Every structure is written in C-alpha cells, then in structure tokens.
Amino acid sequence: MTPVAVVGMDCVFPGAPDADAFWELLMRGGDAIGALPAARRDGAGFDDAVHGGFLDDIAVFDNDFFSIAPREAAAMDPQQRLLLQCAWRALEDSGRAAATLAGSDTGVFVGVMGSEWAQLHMGDYARVTPQLGAGSSTGMIANRISYHLNLKGPSLAVDTACSSSLVAVHLAVNSLLSGECGTALAAGVNLVLTPALGLVYRQMGLAAPDGRCKPFSADADGIGRSDGAGVVVLRRLEDAIADGQRIYAVIRGTAVNQDGRSNGVTAPSRWSQREVVAAACRRAGIAPEEVRFVEAHGTGTVLGDIIECAALGEVHGVPREQPVGLGSVKGNIGHTEGASGIAGLIKTALALHHRIVPASRFAARENPQLRLAERGLRLLGAPVRLPAGEVVGGVSSFGMGGTNAHAVLATAPRTARTAVRPLSGAPARTQAPVGVFTVSGDTPEALRRNLAAQAELLARRPRGDAAALCWTSNRVKAGLPYRAAFTARDTASLAAALRGAAEDERLRAGIAERVRHAPVVAFLYTGQGAREPGMTAALYEQSPLYRRHLDAADEALRPYTGGSVRELVLAEDPAVHTARRSQPALFAVAHALTATLADLGVVPDAVLGHSIGEYPAAVAAGLLDLDAAARLVASRARHMDGLPAGGGMLSVRAGQDAVAGLLAVEPELALAAVNGPADTVLSGPRDALARASGVLRVRGIDSRELRVGHAFHSPLIAPALPGFRADAEEILGQTPASAPARIPFASTLRGRMLGEEAPDAAYWAEQAAAPVRFADALGALVAETGATCLVEIGPLPQLVQLAGRAGLPSGTRLLHPAPGRGAGAGELAQMLADLYRAGAEPAWDELYEPGHRRAERLAPYAFSTEHRFWQQPAARAAAGGADGAVAAGGAGAAGGALAERTGRREPAAPAAGGSGAVPAPAADAERDPVLAAVVEAVVQVGEYPRERVDAGARFYEDLGFDSVMIMQLKDRIETRLPQAAGITVQQLLPALRSVGTLAEFVQEWITVGAAL
Template sequence: MSREERVGAARSPVAITGIECVFPGAEDKDALWDLLMRGGDAMRSVPDARWDTEHVVAPGPDVLPGTMNTRLGGYLDDIDLFDNDLFGIAPREAAAMDPQLRLLLQCAWRAMEDAGTGPRALGGSRTGVFVGAMGNEWALRMGCFDAITPHLGSGTGHGMMANRISYQFDLRGPSVSVDTACSSSLVAVDMARTALARGECDHALVCGVNVILTPALGIFYTQAGLSAPDGRCKPFSSRADGIGRGEGAAVVVLRRLDDALAAGDRVYAVIRGGAVNHGGRSNGFAAPNRISQREVITAAYAEAGVEPADVRFVEAHGTGTVLGDMIETAALGDVHAVPREQPCAVGSVKGNLGHTEGAAGTAALIKTALALHHGVLPASLHSRHENSALRLAERGLRLVKAPLRLPSGDMFGAVSSFGLGGTNAHLLLSGAPSAPRRGNGAKGAVSDAAAREPQLFTLSAPDPESLRRNLARQAVHVTRQRELDLPAMCHTSRRVKAGLKHRFSVTVTSRDALAEVLGLASRDDTVFARHTGRAAVPKVGLLFTGQGSQYPGMTADVYRRSAVYRRFLTETDEALGPHLGDSVVRLLLDEDPRVREPAYAQPMLFAVEHALGRTLLSYGVEPAFVLGHSIGEFGAACLTGALSLADAARLVCLRGALMQRLPAGGGMLAVLAPLDDVLGLVADEPLLGVAAINGPRNVVVSGDGKALSRVNEALAARGVRSRRLEVSHAFHSPLMAPVVEEFAAAAASVSPQTSGTPLLSTVLGGPLDDAPLDAAYWTRHITAPVLFADAARAALALEPTHLVEVGPRPVLKSLVSALQPPPGLRRLSTCSGKNATAEDLLEVVAALYRAGLDLAPQAPYTAQTEAPHRLAPYVFSPTRRFDTTVVPVRPAAPGPDPAVSAGTGPPDTELPELPGLPGLPDDLVHRTVVSVVAEVGGYSPAEILPDTVLYDLGYDSLTLLLVGRKLQDCFPRLAGAEPATGRAAAELRVRDLVAWVGEHLDGPLATQNSGVHA
C-alpha cells in the first residue's frame, strides 16, 4: 500500500455542518454570500479609531522607512463590541482579552447554532478546537510592564485562543492553535480532519481570525515590496501589483460524515481529502515553490481518490502578487492540464475581502462550501483583466468572470492556502450527499387535525434586554419564511436556543401566529411577562388522578393533534388489548359511554395517564416524586419503572373487570368534615368504610347504599355538607372483599422493580421506601382507604416548585389547595377537562421550561422534513464596547473604565441594604467588599448584590485570588486568615465575603445577621 493509500484509509470524509463568519462588508455567512454574488468590494480606509495614518502612510512610488503605501484595506466595523455577559466574562477580563479572541467566541457561538446544536450542549464532550491565527499584535500590550495584569496575560497569545474557546464551552477534545502564516486556518482544518479520523474528537470547531490593530504588518509588506498601493488584492489580473490586507473571523463546525448523516445534520459540503507540506529551500524564504505546491495538490487528490479532470474549480490562494500568481497558476497547470471536457475554474475570495492572513484559509473554505451548497460559483473580482502572461487556457484553467452554475451530482471543488514562510495546504471538497427524508414517527396520521399539531418554540438569553433583542430578530426571520416547516423550526429552537437563564416559550400552530407573538413579546411588557421566566431549578412532582375524572372522548383532541402522545397511547393500547378485549383508542375516539364502567374506566384512565406521563418524560421532565390517587397509582408506578407496562396492563384490566362483576347497590359519599366526625358514624355500619381521606375536611365514605343513606341523614342533621358521588360501585370498601382472593392469585406473578424516582403511596400515606410493589401491595390497594392527604403532605414536605396533575381533568389540584401549600408552588394540569386540547399538554412543558426545565436533547420531533431549520443567529449586544488600542501613535486621552465602556452604571450608585457588623459603621464592610468585587471585575457597584454568586459575574480562581488580595489590602488584619475566596466561585456569594471579613475583625456577625453565614 502506497503512502497515499495508507493516509486515505486512515481518514473518512468530513462534513461541514455549521458556518459563521464576520468579514469586511459581511456581518455573517449570508451577508458574505450576498457580497460574493454581487461582486462586492469591501475595501475602505483605515478606521479612525485604529491609529493615526498621517504618520505611517506615504502613498507614492517612494518607499520611505517606517511607512506603508496605502490607507485602504478590508477593515471590520465595531471590533470593540463584545457581548461579555453572554459568556459570563467580567468586563475587566473582557477588556484584557485579544479582540481576535472576542470575535472568535461570538463566531463560535453562532457556528454551533448554525450546526443545529446549542452552544452549551457540547459541554463535556470530545469536541476539538483548532484555531488558525497569524497576527499577535495584542501581545504588544505586554511590553508595558506596569500595565500587565493576570487577565492581560491569560488573554494574550495564540494558544489562549483555542484554549479559551475550549474552556468557555467546556469542550474536552484537542485544543490547538496553529500559526503557519497565511495558511494557518486551512492547516487547522487538516489537523481537525486528522483528529476526527483518529477518534480524538467527535466534533471540531475550526477557526480563523485576523484583526489589524497596528500598521506594523502593513509597513512590513510595503518595505518588502508586497503591498498593493490601492490596498486591493487583484488575483490573476494584469493589474495585480501586491497584497491588500483584510480582517475577519470565521468558524466552521466539522463532523465525520457518517455521524452527521446519522444525526440528521444539515451538511454544506464534504471534505474528501487534503494535504499539507512545505516548500523547503526555494529561491527565497518568502518565495513560493511551484514543485511543492504541485505535490500538495496531487497528494490531496490522491487521498480523496479523485482525478484532476474531475475537479470543477479551485479556490486559489490568489494574493495578487505577480510572483505568487505566476507560480500558483503554473502549479495548478501542472496538475490540471490534462485531457478534460472543460477547463478548471479558478478564483480567489481575496479580491473581495483582501488577504485576511490567519483567516484566509477559512474564508476560502467557506466560499467553496457555500458555492457547493448553493450550486453556483461566484465570479472572482478583478478577473476581467486577465493576466495573459499566466497562460491559463493552455494550463487547463480559466478565471471565473461571471457566476458559474455548477452541475448537479458528484462534483468537486478545491481550496489552496500557502503560507508566507512556505507551509502549503490543499483540500478537496464535494457537495453534500442527498439525505433521506425523515418519517413522521407516528403510526398512521389520524386526520387533518394532525397537520395542526401545536409546536413549542423556545428562546433564551442571559438577561431580559437580550431576550427582547433576539425575539425581535426571530420575528423578522419567521415573517420572511414563506414556506416554513414549523415543526422543524420549533424543534431546532428547542435544541439550539433553549439553555440560558431568561427564557421565552410559546405554543403555536402556524407561522403567522409565531411571528405575531414573537413581535409582540419583543415590545409589549404584558405579552413578554406572559411568555417568559427566569430559570431556576424546578422540582416537579407528578400527581396521577383517580377514578371519577374520566369522561367519554377524554384526550381525543390530544390524540389527534399530538403525535408523541398518540405514539405512547398506541403503545399502551397494544399492551392492554389482549386483556381488555377491545381498543382503548377506539373507545376513546368513539366517545364510548362504557368509560363509566369499571371494566373500561380503569384501563382507559391508566392508558391516558401513562401516555400523558410518558409524553412529559420525553420532553425532559424528570419528576422528583410521583403520587397516584387510587387507580392513578398504577400510572405513577409504571411511569417510574417500579411496575412494568405488561404487569400494569394485566392488573388494571383484571381489577376493573372483577369490580364490575360485583353486584350493584354500593355507593360513595363525599363528606366535608374532619375524619373524627365521620369515624363514629361509620363504626356502627359494618358494610361501610372510609374510602379516602383527601383533606382535613374532605372524607369519602363507601359501601352499602342503604347504610350510606343513614349516614347521610345523620350528617344532615348535624349540619354537615355531603353529597353522593356518581359511581357504579363502592370502591375501597368492605364490598370489594369478594374480588380480593382472585385478584391476589393473578397478581402473584408481579415482578416489582426498583425505581430511582420516589413514589408516595396513598396506601401507606407517605413514601413507599422499601415496601415492595408486589401482589400483597396491589391486593391491599383494592380495599385500603386512599390516604391522599397524608401522601400529599409528604409530597409538600419535599418542597416541590411545581405539581403537575396527570389525568384527563384537574381534580387533585383543588385537594392540594386545602393542605395549605406554600405560596410559590405552581400547580399545572396536562388536561383542562372535557374541552382539553393538545395545547394544554404542551403548555405544561412550556411553563416548566420557563421555570428552568432543560429540555431533552432529542425532545419530540415527529415532523416529516429533510433537515433541521436554520434559525436567525443570536444577536449580540450592540452596546458593550471594549478598548482595542495597542500602541497609540498620538497621545491618548484617559480612557473610560472597561466597566463603564461595557455600559454599566455609575460607581456611586446606592448599595442595597445588608446588615452591618458590631463595632463598625453599619455598612463599612459591606461597601468595601462590594467596591473590591466591582473593581476587580470591572462592574458598577450597583450590580453587586448581597446574594450575587461570584461565578455568575464570570469570576474564576484567578479573579477570586485578586479579590482576596485587595480585601487584605483594605483590612490588614485579614492577613494570614484562611481565605473565603478559596471556595469555588460557583458557591461563593457576596454576603459570604462580608461574613468572612466580619469574622476576622471584631468577631462574628450580630445574632440577627446569622443568615449571612454560608
């Protein structure tokens, strides 16, 4: 096996699944494509904020020492903008970070969104980061020794770029920065391919970046005779006279092709092969080598197994220097001047953007991938004046002078990138393979109602203002989607836009409805409040309703219009069918009145509640506990896995059938009185028993009808309210005794399972603990009273934030109200009653999401679609600005504090109240701590509240060390004390620091302030 065969066998095709970038005149990938298709020229003068061009620019034929020959280049707008709050980075730390890194963090966020994954979703995964960068002008700040800070040191240098991205997103794969000059980012792509092939990572973020902070390299290019006087690259043109510099940042997301297709990812293009080499000792250190360029191209094609004649176009390095163009076209001709039907098209993105140096490889790669994705190759700017000396035609080449329609089917394009010092890289790409359409995931669409299935759309941001900004952007995006796949869009929103603290969710059935509510929420406080919340850690208890809540046709609309509920109900129906001798689904859709008979009511209730519960779990709901009222306990136990579906189906059907065979004549009476007032009356009636204790003044008596009448009359005489319940039999009474023996025999084969979810038993009136859900338990369940009040009190003692009633209508919510639940407890219902809709069920998920529920990564997606929808990218803060000055040429006026630059409040804002310390002025310690914390992070003191967690301010161990040192400077008596700042930032609050200072000054805080202690 040859070397090429060995390399080819070691690598598999790699898919480009996500792209984001910012280049001159193009704020994102879509704007870049528009710029390329219209032949846009992004060159302009040096922005005033960069440096004073008066002293360094000397246009004209004479090359003066220390000068550059042009003011023009491809410059970005607003390189000082950075949304530090989104990344949890303190303002002062953000101000010390290389602007290139700040740009890359934002591009990485959007690239992951574009790839269909939440930017936080890859945390902890084997995701690699590969950064190609060339310029390192930010390091010049390190030359001012007095200004060096820990943040400046950790925010400077190529290595910190890859490492910071990996750290920020908690990525555990390789983290590498590459500097091979102009070929850096394409070499980084090749390194990422290798890491993916070797299994070192499963995703890779490949980045390229270049920001021009000083005129230094421009002066170098001029002095070396490489700089174009008009600041423009003119690739392969007769007017080519040098390099025009450009800026930019780009991130592409790569996956192994097989993995991408299996996951249903959208694929822009596929990298089929590649190679990297060096020019060796050529005719000059900065001069390219034709032989090496030819060899790297040949090696890339060999790895991919593609013949040169099959390569339709090459995105060339194309700097526009006379020597560079000559050598590059000669090398391309050496490979492509073979018998072929059409010449190989050649162009270069540098004509539009300038030479973006460290980002040049990714710029070329993105252009190539988008061309393959759209099926058209944009014209190469300045190509109309072709340099005839290059002899392109005889070399099998032609310049792209107008947009070129690319043929469908198998078609290949290539990318070249050559470094100033001699490192060459070449990649071969093809279009994305056709992806199979997804099925709808449900068994048989039941009607056109399924087309109106409600969808859950989510959005999140770190703060309310950011959320409003992104709501407005998505409203515009949705409005522009004339042929919108709503399920695909909403599924993407749940995967991509769902993880931050301030959350929006809405249930919709149409594009117009979604666009309207997004727009209203972005500008109307009432609508915004209705659909938003601040995420905490929800603790959810599920309550399963008992018999009596059923009705004909219950959940029919949910079945017709919720594919996931339909799937789970169908599965449950299949388990019940052999024992019931009928179909629950058919009975439900036919609104069969037999739902009131125990033989059908109990299986139907179980089926509905089990399917509702499974639907909640499929969205990511993880109950802290479950509780079932009577027959509802079967649904609760089955949902936790403590009882198998097969056993539950068999027992529920048998239970209902046995009870229906009992003679009529029994009844049930609800009594609004304390249990003690009822027990005396029941004790004298052997055919009566207490069936349920639902509250402190809510007792159900069950048994013989005549005996119930006598008790009812006695209660009326005492002025006690009671009412007969509409039931067919006297459940949970002595009249159930005849069925116990047969049921116990059938239940003997039950195999109870261990469940990690606590089950609160209404038989025991509290936690099940180690009591097995065996035949004895389920047999006792028939005659034992339902101790709902006791079980519910035990549930409330677990301090849930939400109780969700799982059943066809809300019943238990009102019973819980009588138990004096805490004021903040939210009570939700999966169904509202006879008019219950699919929206009711989905709105429970929406409410839990707003409260902090993290939706399952594969939350239900049942639509038929070819690929996920790409939403509008995240809109970063337009106001948070940070200094980008490195070495000012003119004397600089004192700059603003980075916290003020970031848009925070004034430093003298009144502080929130926090109790003082004995022997000290009331707020001296508090104010000092707040001042230090604010100063170290670059915040306004108004933002530092007593319960602020330092981790939420972006503080880490390094920042906490600075806080500790400054507090010791303020309070020398703290020297030698065990530092409170040694605790993890994720746990440490501002009030903990105040307490720590107090304990080491004049003793502990006053007694009334003991709550300040951690």
C-alpha cells in the first residue's frame, strides 16, 4: 500500500485539552477518571455515582468564529461543536490554514456512535425545530466540518460502534489512495450525555463499578465510559514531503473486517481479530515480527482481553527476540467508544514521533489468564525508548457488532533537506535571518488571546532563529480579519514582543488592525535626487531574492552602459553622482525592488514615476520591456552627461504660486517640478539659483540645493534632446508597438493618468526637459484608483515624504521597502508586515531561504470560552428551566436552551467564511419602525443578543443565516409587519446583503403596496 502520512492532529480527552497535554498524561501514566459533571445530571436520568472520563465543560463553544447563530449553536449536538474546533486546530497543526483548503476535494470521515443528544431532545415533539433536527443528526457531524470549512471531498459519518473512528481512518486512507481526495480529516467523537449505554453495559456484565478500564490487568472488571474527540490530518506521503509538512507517523496499511456469525452479535471473534491484524500487515508490506508494539483495543473486560491477546499472539507471537509491547489508552482515559480508535491512533502516532512508547497503566498486575509471555506479548511497566531507524507499531479497534479495524503505522522517513548555499559572490551571513511572525483572530479579544498563547509557547522554547516559526505562522495564522505582525530574528525577542502586545492594549492597538478588504497598492518610483553611494548594498547582502534581481538588472544594462551598475553601487563609488552612472543605477535598483516585491506577492495596482523613475514604472506597467527601457535609460544618461557643467536645482518649501514671481525676475530659472501644495523645485544656472535662494530666505521660505550636476527639467537640457530622441526612435522602432498600460499609469509629464496613450520617442524626449507634475499625477492616481497604500520604489524615502504633505485621504499608508543606505532584509520584512496588516496576502515563502521553510509547532488557535450553550432535557425544562434561558424554538417558546454569555462580547467576525462587519449604531432602528421590526425578527430567529443586530450586520457572513432561517425570518417579518405580506423568498434573496438592505426592501414593498 502507498504510505499515508499523519501530518496534523488535535484532540480533547479527559484531563487533556490538547495533543501536548494528552502526551504528557500518557507519559506520566495519568488517571483521568472522575465523577460526572453536575451539569449533565440534570434531567438526563444519571444517578450520583457515575464515574468515568469526562470533559470539564462541553457547553463552551465559539459560535461566532464559525458564524453560527446562538439559536443554532444551542440546538447543536456538542459532539458537532467539539469536532468543528478540533478540525480547525488539526489543520493548523498540519501547517495549513483551513482557508487554503476551501473549495478543495478535502474529505472528512468521522467515527461516531450515535447521538445521545438526539435521545435527550428529539423525543419531545413540541420542542423540535429545524435547528434541533440538523443539530441532532449523526450524519451531520462530518457535514458540519465540510460546510463550515467549505471542503468539497467525501463527507461521511461512520458508526460501527467502538471501532467507528479507526474504520473512518481506513476509509480516509483508501479515499486518498484512490485519488478521491488530496487531504483527509479522519476523526472520532464521543460524549456521555445519557446513562442508557452505561445501563446496557451493566446488564451485560461489562461495566466497571469504579468507572475505570483496567486493560489486561488481573483487576480488570469492565468498561468505564468516557468523553473524547480527536482529528488527524492525512495526506499521501509523497505529497506531504513535497509540501514540507511535519510528519508524525506514516500509516503503512489498514484493514477492516467483520466477525460474521460468531457466538453472538455482540461477542468478539478471535479468528476475525487475528485476520484483520494479519491483513493490515500484508497491506503494509511488513512481516508481523517487524511490529514493535501494539496499541490494543483493550477495554478491560475479561473475555475481550483474553480473545484479543490470543489473536495478537497468533499473528505476532512468531519466534522473536523481543516480545511485542502491549498497551491501551483506555487505562488512562477510559473507553471513548466511537472515539476510541482515533485515541489509540493519536497515541501511537505520538509514540512513533517521540520515539518512546508510554507505559501501560495497570501493567503491575498482569492477568495470568492472558498468557502474554508465551504469546510473545508483554505489558509495558515503564516507557520504552524506540531504537533508531524505522519502527513499526499497530493499532486495533473492535466494534460491539463485530466490525474490526487495524492499522499499521511506522516512524516518519528521514527526508534530506537541501542545504542553503549563498549565491555566488554573496558575503557570509553574520546575523540570524529575519522573518515576519503573523497572528490573527476573529475579534480583538481573540487576537489578544492568541498573542498570549503564542508568547507562552515560544517562551518555553530554547532561544534560536525565528525564521522557521515565522514561516509556519504565515501559513497557518494569517487569514483572520484582526491581524498583527512582528518582524523577528530570534525566539526570545519574538516572545517578548508577542507578550507585550498581548498585555498592553495601547501597544496592541498600534500594531493590530481589522481587515475589511484588500488594499489598493500604488508604486511611486523615485527620481534623480535619490542616488547615493552604496544604495541598497545592505539589502543586496541580506536578501538572496533582491540579490538575484539586481544581478539581472545589471546584466540587462551592462551592454549599454559599458560597465557594471551593481559593482558601482556595492563599491560605494562616488561616480554614482554623475548622470551617466546615477540614472542607470537608479533604474536598476527600482527594477530589482519591483521584481523582488512581485516575487513576494506585492504587485502594484497603479504606478507613478518621478523623472527617471518613469522608466521602471513603465516597465512595471507593461509599456516598456526591460531591454528597451535599459537602452533608453543608458542613452538618456549618456546624452545628459555630455552637457556642460554649471547647472543645478533648488528644492523650495513653497507652492507654485509662491515662486511664480521669482521666476519672472529670474528668466534663466525654470519650474522643474511641482511636488505638492508647498513643494516645488527650480532648475537653472547656479548663480541664478543662489540669488533665488537668498530672496526666499528673506521671505522666510526654506530651500536647499540638490546634489545634481545638471539643471534637469529646464531649457539647459535642450542640447541633449535631439540625440536622445533619435536614439529613442531607433530603440522603440526595434521593439513591438507599445500597447496601453496593463495597469493604470500616472504620467508626471502630463499630470494625469495616461489612459490609452502609449509613450513614444517624443514623449520620452519631452519628459526629460519638461516640469515634473508629481502633485497632479499623484492626485489623479489616488482619485481614480482609490489607492490606500503608497509604496516608494527607490533607495531613499523621498516621494512618501512628499505624499505625506499632499493632503491624501485619511488612513493612506506610506511605505518603503528600503528606506536608506543601511536598510536591509529587516526593513523589507517590516514593509510586508505593514501590508499584511492592511489586508494584503504576501507570497511569504520567498521571504525565507529554503532551509527555513519547515513546519514548526505553534500554539493551537485559542477559541473563545465566554459563550456556553446547553439545551436542557425536557424534564428540566418542564420544571422551569434556568435563569437566562433562550428558548430553542424562539423567544417565549416552551422549554429552554441555556445560552450563557460571560464577559465583553465582540461583534461577530466569522473565521470560516465571514469577515465580521461591525454593526451600525442602534439608534437607526429606533428612528425607523420598519428597520426596528426587521431587527427584532432577526433577533428572534437567531436568538442573538439585541445589541448584536443592527443595520450593518450581514446575514450570511456575520449572522450565519441559512435557507431555513430565511424562511423563518420571512414569517416573523410578516407577523410584525402585516402590510409586508405577499413577499416571496425569491424576492427577499437579493435584499439579504445586510439587515439594513432588507429593511429598505421591505419599506419599498410596503410603500408601493400602499400606493396601489
């Protein structure tokens, strides 16, 4: 059989709220058995003596995260709620965010032994609702996961009694191997909600009086029932390796069979158990003697233990040097029934992952009737460390009705990782690589919880590079609407930053933002004045990505410049100040930065270039190809460098009107650039500029001379234009005709968006001498594209400073990937962090070298625990229910579904599909009677808190409405507004964008009806 990898897991078992706690419980030989929680006894028929393995509070559920209405959450079987959260966390543990699998063929296979929730509630016909019907269905357990995570592969619940979840694993494995799905979630869940099955066990003589399973012990006296849920994420081994996922263990083979006609439908069959184990070994392609340990079914019933050991002995009891280790997790947590197989599989996968098998609880008093030694078996009285190399273990699970399952697992293969080698000529790295650690949540409070959870886990790690942790966080912790991001090189400083943000609300408010939509990004390409020796040298040293692209730009320019731009820059040659050298160097840096950001998933929605910056902007927009642009830039630089010296430029902190009079008295001066309302540049002879500077100083206007060798954008450039234009005509004549820009291009020559016009030779010649109309071009770009992030592309932050003084719309971000000579990989990473917080989705992989793209353990998502949903059985409800009850059938209905909410409640921000719009002020509904009626109908249908629903709340994303709820909403609106009668569901659907849009539609319907 082709191997299948276990790449992720999550579980909730008695005494163990997650996989780490589960492993710790097993390693210390812990006992999770205790008394039944008091809340479950009420109305369910339990007596006070019930003991077993129980979860502390199964009423807790983060319904807002999954966009589930309170009414629906209260009606849902807690088994469904548990598995939804486990599935999300298991996918995170696999190194993949659930959102990345949306729409995929991912399958969901869940083992479950019926619904005791349905037994408690569906018999009271007066309280039955559609929500309770779906919430009580066993089949819906898998479907819930598929629906809320938008997974489109197979989705089925499996009930073969106690073997259900291992049979689910078997089906998931086969689905993967057949190509039916590319990823599979295999799961099991069990909750003890009624005493019914316990009574069955007692009447069959199978119930342990103390509620403890004592597998293979002389003290074994029956079964103790337990809660539990577990999910594993499975992938074909080759796919898991290709994607760099962490592999806990490999499933080498599985098998399922049936007892057939044995001594009774509930009696186990030694021969069938033997055959299922042997069949799994055959499918795995291993000999039975290769199996080092078996996680047995091991319920602690005398007959069951004897039959199982006899079957295992016949398969594994071949002549062997060491007996097979034997254990059963039921000794620690009890019999989790439908979840017992997944509990055993997770234990086995963890044992192989950690290369140590936990001790068998109750091994001290071995049952002599089992004849373990002569059968080649032994109980493990202490943990056993596994040897190097591949190690094989088995897992068994047997159903009461005779459906048996066995799986053979092995340690994960050692996969060679490609060594990270610096590119040729790159200096050795002297500091740890920088990464961006991302954390997100569905509400501000969720973000705080998860910042704290990550900080706590990281603080326990040894100090080291943070790059792999950052890469992992980008894959699994980046998709929710409230976002924080931190640049980091080491784990200690990262943990401190996370902790500080979690504890300081003001600090958190400064780094964490809510995403409503993706940003509109515009690139602003810097002009002539930005060049300096050594520009971007630090980034070249620290970023292999930028290094590659600057090398490529250098190669494109070299044939036309007669030398290496890269060497000029890295050598910090002052020749970079000459026009002949500076213009190609600026072009190379801008083009390399553009390509670097493109590889990182940051591409512009619009571009603008200042002077020489229009050339890389034109390449980015598709108006020029790289070769043509390189030839044009080299020609422009050569012709301008040949001009006589003596010209200069003066930057003035005043508007165009303020310098107009000065230009009138100094006719040799020209207006070279209008950069903003109070930013202009003059160009001309140096003596005229000196006189102008003196006049401006007297007027109290600041000015400074720019470091240039010529009077660019003035009539003094005119002698260079004929030669340059001739070259441009030849260059552009040898290239395909220019097409309109692929993305909006703001022309600083025209001071507007270029539209359908394609720059020709005349354009580029005029552009060299005419004024730069940066302010007009920027205003047009922002107005026509709605740009929300302006990213300067160049070696110094100049244009973002001008833009900051240009009166842009509030909230416009001004960013720079390389703001200064010493800027390196840290500044580039910081810009990505800023864009991510703004709503961008960078292509994070390219920020990291291949050796750092490996999955690391992060803290699982910390769900909210402030909402509790518990629908009391009918007997309790008839007695009056509980304070704060919310009726399952709507407000005022008989009975009660307790939906407690403690602490501050945030607006919904559903992680699995919605974005959590914040409701509008409640005063709107008070002023509008139709809106008020619609709001109250929505509140009643979903049983939301009144403050939760307002005009801005969206039906699907925020409130979790479905077709059933829409039907109920229509009925309630007509009850409250009889004049709205006659509206059909089909007519309602287009209006269901938000509560406010629905109210507008209803108002229009009523108005039109009244007019008729």
